[in-house]
Amino acid sequence: MLSYIVRRLLWGLVIIWLVTLIVFFVIRLLPGDPLLIYLAQNQDINSMPREQIDALYREYGLDKPILVQYANWVFNLLRGDLGLSITYRQNVGKLMLERLPVTLHVGMTGFIVSLVPGVLVGLIAAMRRASWIDNVVTIISYTGIAIPVFWLAYILIYVFGLRLKWLPIAGYVSPFEDFWLSTKHLIMPVICISLPGIAATARQMRSSVLEIASQDYVRTAWSKGLAEKAVVCRHILKNSLIPIITLLGMRIGFIFGGSVIVENIFAIPGMGRLLVGSIFAQDYVVIQANALIMAVIIILSNLLVDISYGWFDPRIRYD
Amino acid sequence: MERLLEVKDLKTYFNTDDGLLKAVDGVSFYVDEQEIIGVVGESGCGKTVTQLSVMQLIARPGKIVGGEVIFEGRDILKYKPHGEEMRAIRGGKIAMIFQEPMTSLNPVLTLNQQLSESLMLHLKMNKEDARKRAIELLRLVGIPSPEARIDDYPHQFSGGMRQRVMIAMGLSCNPKILIADEPTTALDVTTQAQLLELMTEMVERFRSSLIIVTHNLGVVARYAKRIYIMYAGKIVEEGTCKEIFKHPRHPYTIGLLNSVPRLDTVGKRLVPIEGLPPNLTNMPDYCAFLPRCPYKTEKCRTSPMPDLRDVPGEGHRVRCYVDIAEVDNVTVK
Ligand SMILES: Nc1ncnc2c1ncn2[C@@H]1O[C@H](COP(=O)(O)OP(=O)(O)OP(=O)(O)O)[C@@H](O)[C@H]1O
Numbered sequence: 001m002l003s004y005i006v007r008r009l010l011w012g013l014v015i016i017w018l019v020t021l022i023v024f025f026v027i028r029l030l031p032g033d034p035l036l037i038y039l040a041q042n043q044d045i046n047s048m049p050r051e052q053i054d055a056l057y058r059e060y061g062l063d064k065p066i067l068v069q070y071a072n073w074v075f076n077l078l079r080g081d082l083g084l085s086i087t088y089r090q091n092v093g094k095l096m097l098e099r100l101p102v103t104l105h106v107g108m109t110g111f112i113v114s115l116v117p118g119v120l121v122g123l124i125a126a127m128r129r130a131s132w133i134d135n136v137v138t139i140i141s142y143t144g145i146a147i148p149v150f151w152l153a154y155i156l157i158y159v160f161g162l163r164l165k166w167l168p169i170a171g172y173v174s175p176f177e178d179f180w181l182s183t184k185h186l187i188m189p190v191i192c193i194s195l196p197g198i199a200a201t202a203r204q205m206r207s208s209v210l211e212i213a214s215q216d217y218v219r220t221a222w223s224k225g226l227a228e229k230a231v232v233c234r235h236i237l238k239n240s241l242i243p244i245i246t247l248l249g250m251r252i253g254f255i256f257g258g259s260v261i262v263e264n265i266f267a268i269p270g271m272g273r274l275l276v277g278s279i280f281a282q283d284y285v286v287i288q289a290n291a292l293i294m295a296v297i298i299i300l301s302n303l304l305v306d307i308s309y310g311w312f313d314p315r316i317r318y319d
Numbered sequence: 320m321e322r323l324l325e326v327k328d329l330k331t332y333f334n335t336d337d338g339l340l341k342a343v344d345g346v347s348f349y350v351d352e353q354e355i356i357g358v359v360g361e362s363g364c365g366k367t368v369t370q371l372s373v374m375q376l377i378a379r380p381g382k383i384v385g386g387e388v389i390f391e392g393r394d395i396l397k398y399k400p401h402g403e404e405m406r407a408i409r410g411g412k413i414a415m416i417f418q419e420p421m422t423s424l425n426p427v428l429t430l431n432q433q434l435s436e437s438l439m440l441h442l443k444m445n446k447e448d449a450r451k452r453a454i455e456l457l458r459l460v461g462i463p464s465p466e467a468r469i470d471d472y473p474h475q476f477s478g479g480m481r482q483r484v485m486i487a488m489g490l491s492c493n494p495k496i497l498i499a500d501e502p503t504t505a506l507d508v509t510t511q512a513q514l515l516e517l518m519t520e521m522v523e524r525f526r527s528s529l530i531i532v533t534h535n536l537g538v539v540a541r542y543a544k545r546i547y548i549m550y551a552g553k554i555v556e557e558g559t560c561k562e563i564f565k566h567p568r569h570p571y572t573i574g575l576l577n578s579v580p581r582l583d584t585v586g587k588r589l590v591p592i593e594g595l596p597p598n599l600t601n602m603p604d605y606c607a608f609l610p611r612c613p614y615k616t617e618k619c620r621t622s623p624m625p626d627l628r629d630v631p632g633e634g635h636r637v638r639c640y641v642d643i644a645e646v647d648n649v650t651v652k
């Protein structure tokens with residue numbers, strides 16, 4: 001088990017290294033120059049003395065050959081220094097520390113919200129197969145899978161924000177500051193992030209439960225005289241969660257992908273918003289750090305998923 | 320004497336895409352206290368569905384459409400399938416073990432979890448007592464070092480061992496009847512024999528009755544007191560084990576006997592029954608065995624499905640127009 005985790009972590013490092021490589025070189029292929037974009041937004045470049053611009057290039061290390069830049073970046077990374085943002089003129093580590101908790105707050109809430117109702121709804125639909133509940137669930141979940149997130153977001157903003165005025169339409173408040181207000185801010189973004197997940201989980205769960213319910217060992221369970229509740233909770237549920245868990249890792253990726261869109265629509269100051277801003281500004285350092293952190297999160301959560309898998313399915317061996 | 324279990328004119332149909340499938344069509348049989356009976360027939364003749372109907376474990380698209388299942392004097396088909404009364408019988412008074420040892424145990428629960436739940440449900444034991452009892456049961460069915468293995472999962476056991484666990488599970492609550500649905504079919508011959516021996520020994524110890532369901536007449540020959548032969552959803556012959564083996568009266572039974580290896584036929588060729596069992600949807604109204612029957616007469620073709628009729632011999636009944644004893648002196652070829 002321990003050697004499995006160590007091996008997985010080592011692989012994780014290799015993947016992260018590949019991610020740094022791709023991100024670093026791909027963004028540099030884009031036309032344009034981050035420093036010039038930054039300067040152009042703030043002052044008249046034409047009147048700036050040449051030496052001052054060159055000094056800036058040197059400050060960011062952009063005067064060096066690209067391979068040297070990469071080596072420097074990796075070297076600094078290993079020392080725990082994520083670099084200096086060009087646009088924000090701040091340490092990127094500090095920038096991320098401000099934004100990461102926000103994204104985790106929204107993302108994790110969205111993740112949990114997409115899971116629990118999805119599992120429950122799918123379970124109920126399967127147990128009451130071909131009833132009106134099942135039909136309603138089927139229709140809603142297909143709709144949920146098909147609706148684009150941004151469209152849903154604008155509908156929600158229009159209805160609950162502008163018309164009914166129940167919820168704030170944008171912004172973020174830390175739950176430690178004002179829990180209630182923070183939750184109100186969270187509702188619409190979380191719905192947008194989690195709806196496709198709820199719908200997909202419900203569909204998967206429904207078919208998984210249907211398959212498990214027809215297994216021989218479930219017939220054995222019925223033949224013992226167990227009540228429906230016991231058959232479902234002890235014998236069907238755990239087995240039908242196994243395929244759902246396999247897909248959890250992927251779902252975490254979707255959640256972070258979705259947060260990029262949602263954070264921008266709802267003006268939430270998280271990593272997704274920072275990422276889009278940095279791409280427009282071609283702020284290499286921020287984009288790199290952002291991709292790196294997301295990769296780490298996704299790799300770690302996938303490892304967690306695979307470990308929890310063993311708890312659900314004793315047939316899995318970690319070797 | 321009152322029968323322990325008496326099934327009368329049981330009918331279980333499946334509503335399939337190809338039409339109504341009469342899997343069990345008017346089956347009657349009984350079991351007395353501590354009696355061992357055999358139900359024998361080819362694959363697909365409705366053996367499993369009959370037994371599942373007794374337990375009221377028929378799921379859609381199947382439906383029990385008629386008949387009575389009288390257990391200890393009461394028609395248990397009148398109970399709601401998932402009501403309290405039926406659940407108390409299921410697993411508590413009538414237990415069933417299934418065909419597939421590899422898939423009949425839950426892969427994600429330990430033996431202890433699977434054995435204890437019945438004990439806690441029917442015998443109202445607490446966790447510790449149930450565990451102790453479960454260990455004892457595993458020892459009884461011959462699982463080595465049960466204390467160490469009770470927290471193992473099914474995949475850590477071989478097929479034969481799992482079927483032993485199933486036997487322990489079936490008998491755990493001291494049922495009046497144990498239904499063993501082809502308990503040994505999936506296993507090798509040696510294991511089969513051991514398990515049959517074990518099972519009969521165990522039901523004697525627990526004073527339970529045993530219904531052995533099988534497609535192999537040889538399996539029941541040694542243990543069953545009476546035998547029912549099933550064909551296409553109906554009983555076609557019934558009688559004591561002796562009668563059936565000495566004086567088989569139905570052409571199908573004769574065919575079955577000829578296809579079973581037996582001590583007195585060693586060296587002779589086994590003759591399988593020619594043809595295939597009929598499709599249970601759209602059954603003809605004449606004798607279902609006619610297309611495969613070597614004894615058929617004109618009467619069989621023009622008359623409806625024969626009824627079970629009494630023939631000489633204790634409790635011997637057969638569903639056939641022809642008196643084969645007269646036609647053919649050598650009953651078993
Ligand atoms: N769920 C179901 N849906 C439709 N038809 C079914 C269903 N279960 C059983 N049947 C049909 O009922 C008939 C009897 O099946 P059953 O399982 O009782 O046969 P069996 O005698 O136990 O055979 P085997 O020796 O293969 O176990 C078969 O023709 C089968 O196709």
Ligand code: SF4
Nearest residue numbers: 606609612619639640
């Ligand atoms: S009734 Fe006729 S066809 Fe049917 S089994 Fe008897 S002899 Fe054969």
Ligand SMILES: [Mg+2]
Nearest residue numbers: 366367418500
């Ligand atoms: Mg069967």
